[in-house]
Amino acid sequence: MEAVRGAENFPPAANNPVQFFTRNVVGSMDYTPVSLEVGTKEASVAHEVALPVLYESGWTHFADRPEAYERFPEALRYLNQVPTAWDETRVLGGDPSDHAVVARRSGDRWFVGAVAAGDPRTLRAPLGFLGGGQWLVEVVRDGVGRGDVRRDARIVRSSAALEVAVRRDGGFAAVICPYLPGMLTCERPVVPVPATTLAGTPSGVVDAAKGWTVTGAPVGRRALRPGETLTGRWTVRVGDGSPVGPVDVPVFAEFRAPGHARVHVE
Amino acid sequence: MRAFVPPPAPTGEPYVSDLPFMSESNGWGPVERDRSNGLNAGGDGNPLTIGGVVYEKGVGVHAPSELSVYLGGACRAFTATVGLDDETTSPGSVAFRVFGDDRLLYDSGVLRDGDQAVPITVDIAGVRLLSLRVTDGGDDRNFDHADWADARLVCA
Numbered sequence: 423m424e425a426v427r428g429a430e431n432f433p434p435a436a437n438n439p440v441q442f443f444t445r446n447v448v449g450s451m452d453y454t455p456v457s458l459e460v461g462t463k464e465a466s467v468a469h470e471v472a473l474p475v476l477y478e479s480g481w482t483h484f485a486d487r488p489e490a491y492e493r494f495p496e497a498l499r500y501l502n503q504v505p506t507a508w509d510e511t512r513v514l515g516g517d518p519s520d521h522a523v524v525a526r527r528s529g530d531r532w533f534v535g536a537v538a539a540g541d542p543r544t545l546r547a548p549l550g551f552l553g554g555g556q557w558l559v560e561v562v563r564d565g566v567g568r569g570d571v572r573r574d575a576r577i578v579r580s581s582a583a584l585e586v587a588v589r590r591d592g593g594f595a596a597v598i599c600p601y602l603p604g605m606l607t608c609e610r611p612v613v614p615v616p617a618t619t620l621a622g623t624p625s626g627v628v629d630a631a632k633g634w635t636v637t638g639a640p641v642g643r644r645a646l647r648p649g650e651t652l653t654g655r656w657t658v659r660v661g662d663g664s665p666v667g668p669v670d671v672p673v674f675a676e677f678r679a680p681g682h683a684r685v686h687v688e
Numbered sequence: 689m690r691a692f693v694p695p696p697a698p699t700g701e702p703y704v705s706d707l708p709f710m711s712e713s714n715g716w717g718p719v720e721r722d723r724s725n726g727l728n729a730g731g732d733g734n735p736l737t738i739g740g741v742v743y744e745k746g747v748g749v750h751a752p753s754e755l756s757v758y759l760g761g762a763c764r765a766f767t768a769t770v771g772l773d774d775e776t777t778s779p780g781s782v783a784f785r786v787f788g789d790d791r792l793l794y795d796s797g798v799l800r801d802g803d804q805a806v807p808i809t810v811d812i813a814g815v816r817l818l819s820l821r822v823t824d825g826g827d828d829r830n831f832d833h834a835d836w837a838d839a840r841l842v843c844a
Contacts, residue, residue: 489700544699622689624689625689626690626692627690627691627693628689628690629692629694630691630692630693658691660691660693661772664693665693665713666693666694666695666708666710666758667692667693667695667708667709667710667758668690668691668692668693668710668711669690669691669692669693670689670690670691671691672689673689688797
């Protein structure tokens with residue numbers, strides 16, 4: 423991932439569609455999106471909320487303070503659902519100098535991010551990329567002034583298009599999921615990774631003897647209770663052909679937790 | 689975790705630039721062996737030159753810089769002639785510091801372009817890891833091309 427001249431440099435809102443079509447085309451980028459209380463406040467709140475969908479990063483750092491997001495609970499509710507990595511991307515429309523509309527899939531849900539630069543207009547997101555059947559769409563758009571975003575839901579088929587009237591430098595975001603009777607939201611529970619620590623002794627740099635082998639099998643357990651500790655002991659010997667000087671000896675732990683197929687701790 | 693794999697302890701009177709560096713950091717491009725720092729690519733330096741005197745051996749660095757060599761307690765003296773290299777067009781300033789196992793053994797104070805080269809001899813008896821550091825002299829790193837000319841050890 424590479425840094426871009428992102429939000430911390432207070433770029434004009436007109437740069438935002440440009441970044442999507444230029445820098446982000448060639449790789450993940452670190453833009454620090456979603457300035458709600460910090461920054462120039464040129465782009466609308468819904469425009470800012472759409473950026474972490476529009477911009478692919480793999481490791482999105484938000485621009486604002488945690489308390490700022492708590493003052494925008496509808497925005498936070500949407501942002502909490504946005505995944506870190508995507509399975510599929512469809513560009514739905516745009517022009518580098520004017521606007522950008524993208525849909526990105528994670529599992530069976532699609533997220534739509536749309537931003538405009540300049541005058542108010544209607545942004546359009548045709549939904550032809552969806553499969554057959556009914557889909558629940560939740561659209562997040564600007565509310566009153568620089569207040570929190572508003573959310574509304576509807577049931578659509580892939581022949582539909584989202585058409586959202588946006589204000590100057592505005593935008594919208596959406597989440598779309600397969601509709602089942604009775605469903606009211608596409609939200610899924612956000613399950614945090616259990617806090618886990620890995621400690622090694624000795625903690626300082628150790629002089630290594632010759633012979634670059636590891637003695638001692640990995641330790642594992644079928645299940646761990648919260649608070650339980652798993653310990654292991656290994657002997658590492660450095661081979662005659664080893665480079666000299668400081669050498670990193672990686673030690674890590676991995677586990678499965680509800681909602682997380684693989685948690686890696688080092 | 690980190691392990692340290694020691695190389696063989698040096699013997700005789702080796703030049704520092706002929707030994708493996710255990711660590712290396714430099715303010716602009718890499719540390720150069722037997723050349724001045726030059727620009728920011730490897731091997732792009734000039735002959736080490738302080739006050740018009742050219743030195744065949746030594747280490748050319750750019751502040752802030754640090755490099756270390758493993759002694760294993762086998763050496764008793766470190767000698768060098770230190771100063772700012774003639775290759776810069778504007779005046780720089782640096783301080784040369786020698787550390788033995790993180791203990792300060794020598795500090796040149798601030799040297800400037802145009803100063804005479806300073807011959808130094810440092811007692812390093814019992815030192816396991818010798819660290820040669822160059823600071824920016826307190827006024828930022830620009831033009832701080834520093835030479836550890838003739839940097840050499842006296843070992844068992």
